[in-house]
Amino acid sequence: MEHILRLLAQDSRITADEIATRLGRSAEEIRHTIQQLEDDGIIVSYGALINWEKSADNKVFAFINVEAVPEHGSGFDSVADYISRFPEVHSLYLMSGSTDLQVVVEGDDFREIARFVAEKLAPAPGVRSTSTSFVLKSYKMEGILLGEQPDDQRLAVSP
Amino acid sequence: MTDRSLPLSQKAIGLAPSGIRKFFDLVIGMDDVISLGVGEPDFATPWHICDAAVAALRRGVTSYTSNAGLMDLREAIVEDLQRRYGVGYDPEQQVLVTIGVSEALDLAMRATLNPGDEVIVPEPSYVSYMPTVELAGGVAVGVPTVEANDFKLRPEDLEAAITPRTVGLLIGYPNNPTGTTMSREEFAPIAEICTRHNLLVFSDEIYAHLTYEGEHACFAALPGMAERTVLFNGFSKAYAMTGWRLGYACGPAEIIGAMNRIHAYTALCAPVGAQMAALEALRHGEAEMRRMIEEYDQRRRLFVKGLNDIGLPCFMPRGAFYTFPRIAHLGLTAKEFSERLLFEHKVAAVPGTAFGQSGEGYLRCTYATSAEQLKTALDRMDQLVADIKAGARS
Numbered sequence: 382m383e384h385i386l387r388l389l390a391q392d393s394r395i396t397a398d399e400i401a402t403r404l405g406r407s408a409e410e411i412r413h414t415i416q417q418l419e420d421d422g423i424i425v426s427y428g429a430l431i432n433w434e435k436s437a438d439n440k441v442f443a444f445i446n447v448e449a450v451p452e453h454g455s456g457f458d459s460v461a462d463y464i465s466r467f468p469e470v471h472s473l474y475l476m477s478g479s480t481d482l483q484v485v486v487e488g489d490d491f492r493e494i495a496r497f498v499a500e501k502l503a504p505a506p507g508v509r510s511t512s513t514s515f516v517l518k519s520y521k522m523e524g525i526l527l528g529e530q531p532d533d534q535r536l537a538v539s540p
Numbered sequence: 541m542t543d544r545s546l547p548l549s550q551k552a553i554g555l556a557p558s559g560i561r562k563f564f565d566l567v568i569g570m571d572d573v574i575s576l577g578v579g580e581p582d583f584a585t586p587w588h589i590c591d592a593a594v595a596a597l598r599r600g601v602t603s604y605t606s607n608a609g610l611m612d613l614r615e616a617i618v619e620d621l622q623r624r625y626g627v628g629y630d631p632e633q634q635v636l637v638t639i640g641v642s643e644a645l646d647l648a649m650r651a652t653l654n655p656g657d658e659v660i661v662p663e664p665s666y667v668s669y670m671p672t673v674e675l676a677g678g679v680a681v682g683v684p685t686v687e688a689n690d691f692k693l694r695p696e697d698l699e700a701a702i703t704p705r706t707v708g709l710l711i712g713y714p715n716n717p718t719g720t721t722m723s724r725e726e727f728a729p730i731a732e733i734c735t736r737h738n739l740l741v742f743s744d745e746i747y748a749h750l751t752y753e754g755e756h757a758c759f760a761a762l763p764g765m766a767e768r769t770v771l772f773n774g775f776s777k778a779y780a781m782t783g784w785r786l787g788y789a790c791g792p793a794e795i796i797g798a799m800n801r802i803h804a805y806t807a808l809c810a811p812v813g814a815q816m817a818a819l820e821a822l823r824h825g826e827a828e829m830r831r832m833i834e835e836y837d838q839r840r841r842l843f844v845k846g847l848n849d850i851g852l853p854c855f856m857p858r859g860a861f862y863t864f865p866r867i868a869h870l871g872l873t874a875k876e877f878s879e880r881l882l883f884e885h886k887v888a889a890v891p892g893t894a895f896g897q898s899g900e901g902y903l904r905c906t907y908a909t910s911a912e913q914l915k916t917a918l919d920r921m922d923q924l925v926a927d928i929k930a931g932a933r934s
Binding site for chain 1 (some may be wrong): 558560563564568573576577578579580582666667668688716834839841842845888890893911
């Protein structure tokens, strides 16, 4: 199952037939397993990894450390749920260490993100403080190096 | 024309360039070629290994080592072999770190052969086995293997090739170029023949870790074989370290000692940076290696199925990263097929004849290249097969 997940994480367009061939299993079995993984919410969605810095569309990302007030009974879940519903929030994690929540926010420009933090995030119920860091350049995302990689250095034919 | 005014040895003059080299000369300078001709991993050396080597260089680890190699490395090699195959060696006297398996093989031949001594080499064989025997003054005796038997060495063929001059058997499993492996059970009668005829066994196990079905059978680990086997292995394939040039030989102390005497004069020692990298590979390289092997295994299934689907029958290789599909039924020689594939469809695959006459009718295709490239190569090969069949009909 881990192999299937890895293959899909690498290339969400890979077909069940190809997974079956690569792993030496039947396509029927692979289709069934994938269906199960989707039903169980293990496979959440099928997308593409985009390097927005190369695209003409402007996109700015910021990592925001949020100190929050936990609630009796639900801890940080209710404040996290509240924050996560804003469409500007790209991802959100509960962290160990000095930060409680790490919020990744996506916007068209710096000002838009600043406005979101000042008007939505900081005043949100349960948020005690925020500390915003803007992404200046991305080097690696989801395990993939983004810089120019050297061409295959190998000789075309070797023993 | 050879310039006769400069002295060249008869041995050098008599040394034909390998079939690989000839094919390489055709490929060089061509653009957009997908190469299935590469005998090395498409992965770069795992970063932690490079990092360890760089750190060692920065610490000033830049001098000669003992001729046999760093003791830490020899001990790590011994532990690795013990753990994997249950075979035991003394790091002081039975391990020699060399500049790749290539150097180790050369040393072994020079340390054991007298002029005219015969070494049996199953064919198709890795391109340097026979020249290495011949350069050491020996006579390489090829024993053909056939696809019907998955290119495995049959005991009766080995027995038939033995003469009073036979000194040893040189084998490489998992095999380059066929990808075939030999199991312990299949090795048992071979071992029995080697004992009966008192043959040395030179066992090149550079592809040992790249065994996808069953366990790798280490020849030296067979009952009674350690005393007559020189075991070769290295870091090039499993750890994607071809350019570092680091290998080793393990075997009986007398032979390793003799090899080390030659090595001390001709190479002095293997490069220390590469030795430090190898030490890191043995200590912490297992996880990355497993990841690469899993990737090769998946491509192996993908590519072999693809070859069979387009009408190039191919047995399922169990090791290394080569396939050896048959093209004989299309009415072309291996050389003709691979040249048409290269010039008309821009895919480089080495004609089987580069590995001996018994490779006629076959191609060696490497799957140490991305799955995307493999799929494109299969499409192009499919076109050539269709062209050939259409040509044969018209």
